[in-house]
Amino acid sequence: RLYHFVVLLDGEETPSAQATEGAARLRAQLTVMTPDKTPLLTGVTLNVQAGELLLLTGPSGLGKSTLLRTLSGHWPYYTGSVQHDTHTSWIPQGSYLPPGRLDTLLAYPRSNQVFSVEQYRSALSVVGLMPLSDRLEQDIDWAQQLSGGEQQRVLFARLLLNQPKLLLLDETTSALDETSARTLLRQLKQHLPDSAIVLVSHQTFLREEAERVIDLTGYAPVAE
Numbered sequence: 368r369l370y371h372f373v374v375l376l377d378g379e380e381t382p383s384a385q386a387t388e389g390a391a392r393l394r395a396q397l398t399v400m401t402p403d404k405t406p407l408l409t410g411v412t413l414n415v416q417a418g419e420l421l422l423l424t425g426p427s428g429l430g431k432s433t434l435l436r437t438l439s440g441h442w443p444y445y446t447g448s449v450q451h452d453t454h455t456s457w458i459p460q461g462s463y464l465p466p467g468r469l470d471t472l473l474a475y476p477r478s479n480q481v482f483s484v485e486q487y488r489s490a491l492s493v494v495g496l497m498p499l500s501d502r503l504e505q506d507i508d509w510a511q512q513l514s515g516g517e518q519q520r521v522l523f524a525r526l527l528l529n530q531p532k533l534l535l536l537d538e539t540t541s542a543l544d545e546t547s548a549r550t551l552l553r554q555l556k557q558h559l560p561d562s563a564i565v566l567v568s569h570q571t572f573l574r575e576e577a578e579r580v581i582d583l584t585g586y587a588p589v590a591e
């Protein structure tokens with residue numbers, strides 16, 4: 368019965384055989400507010416299925432990060448409903464890598480014992496970080512050593528290892544060039560075909576990688 372939710376979105380929909388058969392990963396109908404209860408985005412309806420990438424766009428300050436924070440369960444100031452897969456990963460905007468072993472950073476939130484060296488190497492290879500595969504045990508401040516784009520590749524490798532069913536990504540490709548951003552998203556979709564991705568991004572070229580695009584501008588309260 369849950370699968371009969373009406374899609375009210377005005378996003379551009381591309382027919383996708385994969386998505387038709389996909390299981391629901393996120394269903395939400397909500398209004399997101401600031402702590403003083405000022406509405407940021409009202410009446411947002413989202414329905415995302417396995418195999419889909421939903422791109423959310425809109426100007427800065429609109430409430431995109433607050434929306435993802437709400438969807439992930441880390442923002443209490445909203446009304447409405449949010450249902451999502453229990454295995455969900457949220458990567459906040461500007462996520463940074465704390466000092467530590469590389470395998471620990473890759474395995475997070477699981478323990479570094481959970482994955483084999485082969486699994487780490489494979490994930491690093493997919494995200495274009497093969498040179499790091501001999502440094503899994505190195506305990507340093509990786510954020511100091513890796514470029515912003517390389518740190519975002521590490522975050523992608525983390526997703527490949529953990530295989531969440533719903534990925535809430537907040538500007539997670541912002542430090543990558545167009546080709547790299549596109550390639551990483553394709554790799555993610557290819558390796559996690561049973562997952563859904565919700566990506567907030569300003570990078571308009573990513574529209575072409577998405578099954579659906581929603582400009583959240585239309586959900587902002589009308590200024591008086």
Ligand SMILES: Nc1ncnc2c1ncn2[C@@H]1O[C@H](COP(=O)(O)OP(=O)(O)O)[C@@H](O)[C@H]1O
Nearest residue numbers: 401402407425426427428429430431432433434
């Ligand atoms: N903890 C907070 N307390 C008060 N206002 C907040 C808080 N977090 C975000 N906001 C406000 O919500 C608005 C939307 O922020 P944000 O979701 O980060 O926008 P976006 O990601 O679209 O750039 C901003 O005006 C911001 O000041």
Ligand SMILES: [Mg+2]
Nearest residue numbers: 431432433460
């Ligand atoms: Mg933001």
